[in-house]
Amino acid sequence: MFYRRKIILALLQVFEGQVDKISLQKLLFLFTKNQAKPEYDFVPYKYGCYSYSAHADLTSMVSKGILTDLEKAYKCNETTNYFNTLKADDKKLMLYVKDQYGKMNADALMKHVYLNFPYWAINSVKAKEILTLQQFEKINNSRPKSEKTILFTIGYEGISLEAYLNRLIKNDVKVLVDVRNNPLSMKYGFSKSQLQRYCNSLGIEYVHYPEVGIQSEQRQELNTQSDYDKLFAVYRQNNLTKTTASQVKILNLLKEKKRIALTCFEANICQCHRKHLAEAIKNLPDFNYEVKHI
Known part of the structure; x- marks a missing residue:
C-alpha cells in the first residue's frame, strides 16, 4: 500500500474511525503542511483546500472495501493499526493534529484554514458565510490578479497535478492550451479529459491543438540534448511552417484572454517543442508580449 494512503487511514483511525469529507480534507491539509515533504498537495477549491489526488486514493480504497463512503463521511473498515506504520515524525504530527483540531x-x-492560509480559500463558496467582511477581504486580496498579457509555457514532469494547477492559478492563467499531439498520460490527472475537467473546476479554460504537437513515433530514442535539437530542427521545418493558422489562433486567444499557457510534458523547456512553438508565435506580426516559462 502507498505510504500516503496509510496516512489517510491513520488519520481516520486517530479520529475514531470516521470523519466527514470536508473535515478530512482540512485535517489532511494541516497535517501535510507540517511535513518536510508533503504526501499530498492541494488546490483552492469550492470548500477551500482540496486534494484531487487524495480524493482519488479515497475512491480507490472505497472500491477495495478498505473504506466505506457514507455520502458525507468516510469510515475506515480496517483492523490494522495504521498509526503504528507511520514514520516517527509523522506519528508526532498526527497526534499534534488530533490535539489541536480534534474538537473542531x-x-x-474551514474558518481556521481560511484565516491562516487565505490563498486556499480564494475559490470557496463558504468563505463569505463564515468570515467577517474584514476577514473575507483578506481572502480576496490573496487572489492572484494581473492585467499584463503573457504567453506562458508549462510542463508537468516531476510535479503533482495540484502543484501544476497552483502554478497556473498563481500566475493568473485564464486558458490552458494543450499542445500535445497525443494528450494521454500515465501520470494521474494529465490525460485530456481529466485535465480539462480539473482546469474547468478551478475556472481555467482548456483548449487542445494537437496539430502543433509532435507524434509519439518521432519522440523515440531521445537520449541527449543533441537528439532533441535534431528533432526540433525537423519540427520547425516540417510542422511550424505548416501550422501558421493554428499559431495565429493561439495568438488571437492570447490577445483576448491576456494570460494563456502552452502545456506539454517536459519540465526542461529545452527538451520540449513548446519552446519552439512559443518562439514561432512570438515571431508572428503584432506579437508584443512577454513569453514566460513556469
Whole structure:
C-alpha cells in the first residue's frame, strides 16, 4: 500500500474511525503542511483546500472495501493499526493534529484554514458565510490578479497535478492550451479529459491543438540534448511552417484572454517543442508580449 494512503487511514483511525469529507480534507491539509515533504498537495477549491489526488486514493480504497463512503463521511473498515506504520515524525504530527483540531467541526476547521492560509480559500463558496467582511477581504486580496498579457509555457514532469494547477492559478492563467499531439498520460490527472475537467473546476479554460504537437513515433530514442535539437530542427521545418493558422489562433486567444499557457510534458523547456512553438508565435506580426516559462 502507498505510504500516503496509510496516512489517510491513520488519520481516520486517530479520529475514531470516521470523519466527514470536508473535515478530512482540512485535517489532511494541516497535517501535510507540517511535513518536510508533503504526501499530498492541494488546490483552492469550492470548500477551500482540496486534494484531487487524495480524493482519488479515497475512491480507490472505497472500491477495495478498505473504506466505506457514507455520502458525507468516510469510515475506515480496517483492523490494522495504521498509526503504528507511520514514520516517527509523522506519528508526532498526527497526534499534534488530533490535539489541536480534534474538537473542531467542519465549519471551524474551514474558518481556521481560511484565516491562516487565505490563498486556499480564494475559490470557496463558504468563505463569505463564515468570515467577517474584514476577514473575507483578506481572502480576496490573496487572489492572484494581473492585467499584463503573457504567453506562458508549462510542463508537468516531476510535479503533482495540484502543484501544476497552483502554478497556473498563481500566475493568473485564464486558458490552458494543450499542445500535445497525443494528450494521454500515465501520470494521474494529465490525460485530456481529466485535465480539462480539473482546469474547468478551478475556472481555467482548456483548449487542445494537437496539430502543433509532435507524434509519439518521432519522440523515440531521445537520449541527449543533441537528439532533441535534431528533432526540433525537423519540427520547425516540417510542422511550424505548416501550422501558421493554428499559431495565429493561439495568438488571437492570447490577445483576448491576456494570460494563456502552452502545456506539454517536459519540465526542461529545452527538451520540449513548446519552446519552439512559443518562439514561432512570438515571431508572428503584432506579437508584443512577454513569453514566460513556469
